[in-house]
Amino acid sequence: MIRILYFARLREQLQTDSERLELPADITDIAALSRLLRARGGVWEEAFSGPTLMSAVNQEVANPDTAIADGDEVAFFPPVTGG
Amino acid sequence: MIRILYFARLREQLQTDSERLELPADITDIAALSRLLRARGGVWEEAFSGPTLMSAVNQEVANPDTAIADGDEVAFFPPVTGG
């Protein structure tokens, strides 16, 4: 089981701020998880097809190659705009 | 007649903060005035032989070529150390 968080514009687009997901055995990195979420179709396909989403694993900035494992906290969000 | 001001370490070295000087006809720039003052000998020769004095004419930073004329306010001082 992993926890996935969604923020800002993405949160509104998906109409959810978080979920728990049983991690399939073949999903071992951010790129694979993104493909899995995109395959849900509809707004998910839209949101995860763009090139600009950022991600984090256990609250550290991740990239498509970053590994994920059971128990992780994963987050997806648009480019940040603080400061 | 010009007015000459001396500041900081130079003022202490010369033991004067200012003087009025009838400008000789052949003294037309800072370099010539420096030579004239150096020629006084003693502490004047010491002070005006170093390469590091700065100067100003009418309160604007000058260089050896800067022209001087009757009525000007000329200043000599060590490199500045504010801020």
Add this chain to the structure above:
Amino acid sequence: MNRISVQTEPFDIAAVQDKLRAGNPAVGALVSFIGLMRDINEGDAVSTMTLEHYPGMTEKALEAIVAEADERWDLMGIRVIHRVGELKPQDPIVLVAVASAHRGEAFRACEFIIDYLKNRAPFWKKERTAAGERWVDARHSDKEAEERWSE
């Protein structure tokens, strides 16, 4: 003293600056950056702004940025405060203050921290205009500003 804070309350700029130098006569330079909410963005009047963030990750990201600055330069104190929640034009959004013996290091570190914060700390701005609410887009210039530091 905490070096980073994420808070809904306004912050006291003068108190932060005083604290960074108080009692340390080796501090010769204090550089501060204050980022303020503007009333115009992309040509439209903005009445209020809401700052969302990722609690937990935000603090980690700011700590990491501050730690990197502290490692790159010889500093005597760093303080970063970022507001979240609802803001109005003229409200300070972020304060980055850096103390050092000499000004060069304080300037470099202060600008490094705000450049990295803009690109790495999980904050998102949503602004309200006459036409409704909209999310602020990331600026390409911010990415370029960050990339200077790895040259």
Add this chain to the structure above:
Amino acid sequence: MNRISVQTEPFDIAAVQDKLRAGNPAVGALVSFIGLMRDINEGDAVSTMTLEHYPGMTEKALEAIVAEADERWDLMGIRVIHRVGELKPQDPIVLVAVASAHRGEAFRACEFIIDYLKNRAPFWKKERTAAGERWVDARHSDKEAEERWSE
């Protein structure tokens, strides 16, 4: 509002910063540099410092530096205050505060002003140590800092 001041009295950093942004919601960035008296210089403990200047020229030099910064960058406010007379360790010596729409210009202008001030404004520091009084020598690094701006 005066943009430059040379004064014996301490200055109110917070009041200056507030004034630079008050009533102008187009200001997005405020960068401040505060230079402070350190208690050690060239390895020796310094108990007090006296700042001499060239009245008249000092103000002209600061005005010229501020005018040049204002021309080079797109700014919304500049304030420079420099103390003269007797100072003690931890006393602020100089404040340079710059307001702008965006941070890059405020950072550049603030550092430009202090770099130029260090090399062009007629101030001289004399410090008192256990061994007596001595004039502070100009730093080669300050000259190099100024020269960066003409590249």
